[in-house]
Amino acid sequence: MPLNNIATLFIYITLEKLLQQYQHVPGTWDEMRSEQSIRDQYNHVYNTLQQLQINTLHEKDKLAGELFMNQGITFTVYNDNAGIEKIFPYDIIPRILTAAEWNHIEAGIKQRLKALNFFLKDIYHDQNILKDKIIPYELITSCPHYLREVQGIQVPHDIYVHISGIDLIRGSDGKFYILEDNLRTPSGVSYMLKNREITKRIFPDMFYANKVRMVNDYPLLLHEILSSLSPHSISNPTVVLLTPGVFNSAYYEHTFLARQMGVALVEGRDLVVDNHKVYMKTTNGLEQVHVIYRRIDDEFLDPLMFRHDSSLGVPGIMSAYRKGNVALANAVGNGVADDKAVYAYVPRMIKYYLNEEQILPNVPTYQMSDGDARNHVFKNIQKMVIKRTNQSGGYGMIMGNTINEADWDEAKKVIEKDTRNFIAQPILQLSTVPCFIDGKFQARHVDLRPYALCGPGGVKIVPGGLTRVALKEGSLIVNSSQGGGSKDTWVID
Numbered sequence: 085m086p087l088n089n090i091a092t093l094f095i096y097i098t099l100e101k102l103l104q105q106y107q108h109v110p111g112t113w114d115e116m117r118s119e120q121s122i123r124d125q126y127n128h129v130y131n132t133l134q135q136l137q138i139n140t141l142h143e144k145d146k147l148a149g150e151l152f153m154n155q156g157i158t159f160t161v162y163n164d165n166a167g168i169e170k171i172f173p174y175d176i177i178p179r180i181l182t183a184a185e186w187n188h189i190e191a192g193i194k195q196r197l198k199a200l201n202f203f204l205k206d207i208y209h210d211q212n213i214l215k216d217k218i219i220p221y222e223l224i225t226s227c228p229h230y231l232r233e234v235q236g237i238q239v240p241h242d243i244y245v246h247i248s249g250i251d252l253i254r255g256s257d258g259k260f261y262i263l264e265d266n267l268r269t270p271s272g273v274s275y276m277l278k279n280r281e282i283t284k285r286i287f288p289d290m291f292y293a294n295k296v297r298m299v300n301d302y303p304l305l306l307h308e309i310l311s312s313l314s315p316h317s318i319s320n321p322t323v324v325l326l327t328p329g330v331f332n333s334a335y336y337e338h339t340f341l342a343r344q345m346g347v348a349l350v351e352g353r354d355l356v357v358d359n360h361k362v363y364m365k366t367t368n369g370l371e372q373v374h375v376i377y378r379r380i381d382d383e384f385l386d387p388l389m390f391r392h393d394s395s396l397g398v399p400g401i402m403s404a405y406r407k408g409n410v411a412l413a414n415a416v417g418n419g420v421a422d423d424k425a426v427y428a429y430v431p432r433m434i435k436y437y438l439n440e441e442q443i444l445p446n447v448p449t450y451q452m453s454d455g456d457a458r459n460h461v462f463k464n465i466q467k468m469v470i471k472r473t474n475q476s477g478g479y480g481m482i483m484g485n486t487i488n489e490a491d492w493d494e495a496k497k498v499i500e501k502d503t504r505n506f507i508a509q510p511i512l513q514l515s516t517v518p519c520f521i522d523g524k525f526q527a528r529h530v531d532l533r534p535y536a537l538c539g540p541g542g543v544k545i546v547p548g549g550l551t552r553v554a555l556k557e558g559s560l561i562v563n564s565s566q567g568g569g570s571k572d573t574w575v576i577d
Contacts, residue, residue: 200433357398
């Protein structure tokens with residue numbers, strides 16, 4: 085429906101009435117309201133919205149869309165015949181977390197990343213966790229992202245995960261659960277920063293009145309951590325951001341972060357390796373590069389060691405990496421800890437390396453390679469989601485509550501032929517938040533991706549992260565490639 089028609093339709097309905105009509109999804113945790121009342125952290129926002137005219141809110145919604153369009157804030161969808169460049173959908177109503185909730189999330193992520201870094205060092209060196217049979221040896225050796233080529237490489241400060249985006253969900257019990265570890269080339273942080281910038285433009289008074297914690301120092305923290313990884317003790321190491329190029333789905337983010345950090349954005353053809361050192365081609369000749377924030381997957385990084393047909397990477401870069409002449413963030417080989425089958429063992433890692441119980445629990449996970457677990461999943465498929473262990477973006481998922489019988493029969497055959505590469509989890513009702521859609525406040529499901537930076541000084545997490553929204557009514561898939569959008573995420577005291 086055109087915007088003018090929507091505005092006319094609701095001209096006589098106040099925002100107070102629309103807010104009172106807001107209904108959350110039964111059986112879910114709603115972030116704004118309980119069954120009895122508005123949650124404390126939303127009181128000020130709720131009261132402010134009530135005092136606005138509905139036309140004013142429509143204008144703010146329109147302005148936000150224009151700002152995203154004018155600034156070219158896009159992502160790429162490869163399987164959409166209508167065109168690949170999409171404006172990232174944004175909802176203007178913020179998602180709000182309390183300081184206590186954030187402190188719990190922050191502690192859980194720091195604990196998890198500490199254990200995962202220990203695991204990656206161990207798995208590429210002594211492999212004690214395998215020798216002690218905490219994790220099955222065959223689970224690691226069968227992982228496509230376990231790279232024997234990096235066995236024994238010493239990485240700066242023994243840190244493998246420098247940049248991570250840990251996905252969390254809040255279940256119907258109100259508790260937060262870790263859904264996924266993104267330890268290779270996590271994306272989306274530029275949308276977190278742009279969401280905040282636009283929220284401050286359209287709701288300046290409401291933003292500052294709520295004393296929202298800031299996120300805009302992320303590029304500075306990222307640059308500090310990258311610089312600290314330099315293998316040479318120099319005051320101003322050369323840091324670059326390595327991108328696959330303009331056709332990558334996150335290219336906007338690559339350009340944004342390079343500009344914000346004040347570092348060169350390079351492609352593989354801009355770099356050359358000589359005598360086990362990496363150099364950048366410049367108009368003044370070759371300049372040695374000390375740290376590379378790479379947004380290229382492992383298999384495309386060095387055609388001399390991995391995929392020989394790759395034109396995205398840098399021939400010989402792995403020799404420079406092994407010699408310790410260049411630092412790569414994130415470390416090569418991190419994908420072994422990103423495997424969804426290995427994810428199920430992270431609570432054991434925390435106990436093994438830290439002698440602690442997990443602060444943020446995993447979602448219960450069934451290994452389809454286990455016959456008993458597989459039978460249980462097949463018998464209860466309508467309550468399950470089945471995922472490929474090495475796919476992301478919402479692809480490779482089977483939603484048991486929506487698949488038809490014929491498709492399920494075919495899916496079972498595929499799973500039974502390759503059980504190692506599938507896991508199953510119960511379908512959880514992600515928490516909901518109010519969204520301003522078609523002139524109404526409507527409940528939509530969300531997850532949360534906080535961004536953590538690991539350096540010699542420890543783990544730093546900007547307060548908030550990216551709230552991803554399943555904009556389709558009833559959908560639980562929040563990925564932008566599957567019709568999802570995002571919200572600004574506030575942490576308030």
